[in-house]
Amino acid sequence: MAADIESEVETIVSVEKLHKSFGKAVAIDEISFQIKRGEVVGLLGANGAGKSTTIQILLGLIAQTSGKVSIFGMDPWKKRVAVLQRCNFSSAYVALPYNLKVIENLDVFAQLYGVSNRKKKIEELLQLFEVDHLAQKMTGGLSSGESTRVNLCKALLNDPEFLLLDEPTASLDPDIADKVRKLLAQVQAERHMTVLYTSHNMRDVQELCQRVLFLHQGKIIAEGSSEAILSHFGQETLEEVFIAIARNQVTTSLLSGEHN
Template identity: 70%
Template sequence: MSAVIEVRNLAKKFDKATAVEDISFTIEKGEFVGLLGQNGAGKSTTIQILLGLITPTSGDVRIFGYSPWKERVKVLERSNFSSAYVAMPPNLQVRENLEVFARLYGVRNRSRKIDELLSLFAVDHLARKMTGALSSGESTRVNLCKALLNDPELLLLDEPTASLDPDIADKVRGLLRQIQKERGLTVVYTSHNMTDVEELCHRVLFLHRGRIIAQGTPGEIVENLGESSLEEVFIAIARDTLKIPPTPVSKKHDSDAEVVRGKLSETAERENEEPC
């Protein structure tokens, strides 16, 4: 496996407030990694640094070996982003919006690609509908179509299932899992929905007050921190009531990454053995 994202000693300060403090992590090709934490924990700042929207105060970030703010086009050509909080021009039809983004990403065979994605997310009947008239669930699926237009190797998803009803959220999770598995996508995922995280993520990075305080598979985190579920871990971290204090992650980062690499290999082997 090779590293898609490498973050080393990353810090970001806004005036006197510290948003991110000396975090380091590596995300390997094909990993589905959850970035968790309460509001203000530093996950949005981290995502925005990865997207090249914010420059860090110190530290280094490499995505596909490039700096996301100095060589942003090289990074963004191979990645994509979707968020529940991003909209497309409401007075354009769904197909027109996707056509525009396909042009911006330099997609060849645009029409075929759009048809393929609309069909994959079961929203082909919405192609001629105005984007502003879509429901939350429809909008989320159209945003995901946009996020896959350029066949990205890296997908950054910021709360993609926020405001979806449980049925649609489950369908979206299913599709994400399927696409990630089929294409070997690397996914960085933020969510406040712990069901999403437990179902989808190979590994979780827990941020608290700008630091990574725990990382591992969802099961490992629950076990290591002595809680009964990931949701309990989240609440305990937010309220500073963890039963077992976490070990500072930056010191054991490399060994953790080795563990995760091992687990991913095991998972891949198991999946290859499954009958078709």
């Protein structure tokens, strides 16, 4: 009984039989998964596999056709503000307002998240991501690498318990991508943050994620640690697994528990 309660408390994200269709097109086909506190989970799949739809449902941007989603034990649409207060999000494809200075953008979002001692918090994050020299620069004038790091500062303003990262290293050169990966790993370990990570960069996933969910045609086709997935599919790298799944060259699936 006590173990059940503990397990319930530690589950940050719970998705049960989630289904989404747009007319006759099925985007997500009854997927289920859980993410425990402190876990870093990679959500992988080819274009059209259903990862964006899954993330958008978690963020409350799309309503599911059926199934249940709960974050911190709450329905993210019914308890939207309470859930979002403890989450944050960063994407390589979502910008902060370009005609505000970096410091102004971060200050506005710090206000929206109700951050206390905003100035100190912003300074700390800018230093952590080594972008403190950009504070007075207009956001629209930043390079991709700078912009990604500023977006990550915004994503950590409220010390989120659950962080959604959508291809955070996309369009970064290998040097900056490596720095961002290391910083994310450091921050995640220090804060014991729960992270859902999507990327087409398999190196990101292999380095950062403790568990991987492979989506294909709206279904979870594989779930487990990178090692378990590589071993099950008999491939050397996650990239080879990705390609095999995307090209329908796999005939078996690896679902939760099978690798234990």
